[in-house]
Amino acid sequence: MSEMKSAPEVHGPDVFEYEGGRLCLVGSSCPQCGAAFYPPQAVCARCGHRGGDKLLLGPEGTVYTWSRVHRSTPEFKPPYVLVYVDFPQDVRVLMPLSDTAEPQIGDKVELAMEDGPRVEAGNLVPLVHARPVQK
Numbered sequence: 001m002s003e004m005k006s007a008p009e010v011h012g013p014d015v016f017e018y019e020g021g022r023l024c025l026v027g028s029s030c031p032q033c034g035a036a037f038y039p040p041q042a043v044c045a046r047c048g049h050r051g052g053d054k055l056l057l058g059p060e061g062t063v064y065t066w067s068r069v070h071r072s073t074p075e076f077k078p079p080y081v082l083v084y085v086d087f088p089q090d091v092r093v094l095m096p097l098s099d100t101a102e103p104q105i106g107d108k109v110e111l112a113m114e115d116g117p118r119v120e121a122g123n124l125v126p127l128v129h130a131r132p133v134q135k
């Protein structure tokens, strides 16, 4: 069992790493009941067990559903597409899609580091995106 921070940065360097050259999200799994989470949880939301094991999510997942954002807060530059991605590790994560084309429910995506839609000091910020996998 590894020590986990109680409040990881959802978009910071603590939440992703490269495995075999491919981008993965860092989640956690409960060693007692097996529930999986993203971001990592210090206490299991299912059984209350304290502590979790590191669990890598990805590098590929499936589009559960999506929405195009036309208006947003000043920190995000529309238009952009948000997708819920189901990972094989039984975790669903909301993230931006790497392009503004319409995805299809069930499409395969892979994780990729790309700029936007978040803006800081007038510049698009690198963020983990879902990128469509060529069929």
Ligand SMILES: [Zn+2]
Residues within 6 Å of the ligand: 030, 031, 032, 033, 034, 035, 044, 045, 046, 047, 048, 049
């Ligand atoms: Zn648990």
